[in-house]
Amino acid sequence: MRLFNNTTESETKSAYGTSTPASNAAKDTVKPAPESASPTNADRLVMVFPAAVVPPDLEEVEEQINRYLEPKIGAVLDIKPIDLGIWWDRTGLMYASGEQLDLVFTAGWMRFGDEVSKGRYLPLEELLQQYGQGIRQVLDPSIVEAGKVDGRIYGIVTNKEFASSKGMVLRKDLVDKYNVDITKITKLEHLGPVFHEISQHEPGIVPLQAKADRSPFTYMMQYGTFDMLGEGPGVLQRSESSMRVVNMVETAEYRKYAELMYAWKRAGYFNEDAATTKDNEFEAVKAGQAFAYAESLKPGFEFQASRDTGMPMVTIPLTKPYTTTADTTSAMFAIAKKSEHPEKAMQFLNLLYSDKYILNLLNWGIEGQHYVKKNGNMISYPEGVDSRTVGYNLNQSWMFGNQLNSYLWDNEDPNLWTEYRRFNDEAERSKALGFVFNPDKVKTEIATCNLVDKEFTPAVYTGAQDPSIILPMYMEKLKAAGADKVIAEKQRQLDEWIVQRKEAL
Numbered sequence: 001m002r003l004f005n006n007t008t009e010s011e012t013k014s015a016y017g018t019s020t021p022a023s024n025a026a027k028d029t030v031k032p033a034p035e036s037a038s039p040t041n042a043d044r045l046v047m048v049f050p051a052a053v054v055p056p057d058l059e060e061v062e063e064q065i066n067r068y069l070e071p072k073i074g075a076v077l078d079i080k081p082i083d084l085g086i087w088w089d090r091t092g093l094m095y096a097s098g099e100q101l102d103l104v105f106t107a108g109w110m111r112f113g114d115e116v117s118k119g120r121y122l123p124l125e126e127l128l129q130q131y132g133q134g135i136r137q138v139l140d141p142s143i144v145e146a147g148k149v150d151g152r153i154y155g156i157v158t159n160k161e162f163a164s165s166k167g168m169v170l171r172k173d174l175v176d177k178y179n180v181d182i183t184k185i186t187k188l189e190h191l192g193p194v195f196h197e198i199s200q201h202e203p204g205i206v207p208l209q210a211k212a213d214r215s216p217f218t219y220m221m222q223y224g225t226f227d228m229l230g231e232g233p234g235v236l237q238r239s240e241s242s243m244r245v246v247n248m249v250e251t252a253e254y255r256k257y258a259e260l261m262y263a264w265k266r267a268g269y270f271n272e273d274a275a276t277t278k279d280n281e282f283e284a285v286k287a288g289q290a291f292a293y294a295e296s297l298k299p300g301f302e303f304q305a306s307r308d309t310g311m312p313m314v315t316i317p318l319t320k321p322y323t324t325t326a327d328t329t330s331a332m333f334a335i336a337k338k339s340e341h342p343e344k345a346m347q348f349l350n351l352l353y354s355d356k357y358i359l360n361l362l363n364w365g366i367e368g369q370h371y372v373k374k375n376g377n378m379i380s381y382p383e384g385v386d387s388r389t390v391g392y393n394l395n396q397s398w399m400f401g402n403q404l405n406s407y408l409w410d411n412e413d414p415n416l417w418t419e420y421r422r423f424n425d426e427a428e429r430s431k432a433l434g435f436v437f438n439p440d441k442v443k444t445e446i447a448t449c450n451l452v453d454k455e456f457t458p459a460v461y462t463g464a465q466d467p468s469i470i471l472p473m474y475m476e477k478l479k480a481a482g483a484d485k486v487i488a489e490k491q492r493q494l495d496e497w498i499v500q501r502k503e504a505l
Contacts, residue, residue, distance in 0.1 A: 042066075043075040043341045045348060048091065049105035049399055051081035057391030061365050068358060072351070075344040081394075095120055095338065102339040103348070105399060106155050108329035108436075113230055116149040117440035121334040123152040127346040132156070134354025138402050145434040146328035151500065155332030156349055160403040161298045161420050162328045163321040163427030166224035168216070169305045170292040171285060172312040174198065174205075182316050188220055189260060191292075191316075195269040198291045207269040209281040209290035212458035215274065216294040217257050223296060224319040225253050227430045228326060230437030232446035233483040234490035236430070238322065243431060243498060245491040247483060249475050258460050258467040265463030274462035282308040299419035303412050321427035325435055331399050352401025359401050365392030371407070380410040435497045442489045445482030452477045 058079060066076040082090050094101045106112050115121060128135065138159050147155035168191065175182060178197050185191060195207035210216065222228060226235035226248055234245045248254055264270060271277070271284065281293035286309045295301065297317050305313040335345045351358050364371050364379065370392045371379040381390060397406040404417040413419065439446050456474040459465040
């Protein structure tokens with residue numbers, strides 16, 4: 001097994017520690033692994049996914065997975081986490097070389113359509129039909145459809161929340177201190193007086209922590225008001241019934257929120273480095289330097305935010321739950337076209353949806369060593385172990401298989417997965433749910449437009465420039481970069497998709 005991150009080989013080796021043996025009390029609850037602990041003739045599957053940290057006990061967990069996996073499908077798993085900062089370089093080399101690659105994490109936000117257009121993934125219909133019975137039992141057919149590009153399935157969607165509500169996360173102690181009635185905050189602009197109160201009476205605390213790609217603007221506009229329809233310019237307005245693709249920067253909603261950000265910036269509500277910082281917003285809250293930040297919300301998110309910041313947090317949803325193709329494709333696995341064992345790869349994916357034991361082994365490690373079972377599906381750390389010292393915790397259960405089969409930690413809502421199901425069922429669905437844009441014909445224009453976005457959006461999203469001045473300049477450069485051509489191509493593909501859907505009914 002080889003591990004890829006930003007550390008050197010010697011640094012990676014030195015990061016490995018000695019595993020804590022399972023307690024005797026836990027042994028009775030551990031599902032016994034098959035006897036063939038060292039498979040030698042099994043096919044090898046290589047799986048890659050982004051991970052900021054390589055768990056010290058990954059190799060030990062991988063061995064446990066393979067003891068269980070080999071008798072079931074005649075294959076063993078070679079797990080290769082890759083730091084997101086080098087993901088494209090590293091996976092690009094894997095595709096270009098003779099190095100084995102079978103299972104690849106992908107997502108709408110990770111150039112899914114572009115990777116398909118490069119021919120890097122296998123179409124999966126036949127494999128899914130033959131080996132994906134568990135997947136098809138778990139996923140609604142409309143969700144399976146979200147993994148399609150040009151009528152073929154290339155990604156198997158993770159079963160998790162398929163909707164999102166955009167809003168704000170706030171420190172509960174300050175909400176209570178200033179008697180803020182969060183039930184009366186239903187629009188982003190309602191937060192202005194709250195931020196004013198914090199700015200006047202809490203020196204050293206920034207009312208609103210943000211960064212260029214994660215400000216209230218990006219959540220309310222890019223994710224709360226429009227369906228972005230994939231890469232490049234061209235969106236559908238959520239509030240409109242038409243299927244007309246428009247340029248977001250030209251809309252009244254875009255100008256409205258740009259002006260609000262500008263007003264908040266002048267009032268001193270933003271952190272000074274909002275347009276340039278790369279730090280996570282919750283880190284400033286954790287350090288006692290900020291009050292609130294924008295987020296994509298889902299059931300139980302206040303628990304996650306409280307863990308991230310180390311203090312009680314409350315959430316304020318500002319949009320109703322909404323499902324777009326981007327939401328349903330936010331976590332998928334593809335099978336590489338160069339896969340040496342595509343049938344076994346699909347069989348393994350199927351187990352992640354149908355076999356609770358192997359899913360939780362991948363998510364949380366070895367029972368008794370990395371976690372202990374409590375009531376039902378609730379788990380906690382073994383005695384003497386915490387999140388800083390545990391040898392294995394990917395903390396990425398949203399990536400794999402059927403997340404609703406994943407164990408929950410004892411500080412989470414035991415009914416969380418029921419809430420997820422309700423959240424999915426009640427969400428409004430985009431008119432273009434299931435449409436995946438193929439950018440192949442306008443890749444040059446998209447790349448040029450992306451450079452224009454990079455030039456202008458930090459200032460717009462964090463209120464650094466007057467919208468009356470910067471937006472006309474931004475729009476002019478987008479058009480010169482070929483935005484209208486991209487929008488026309490999106491409209492063409494969307495129109496074809498609509499016809500195909502009608503013919504399929």
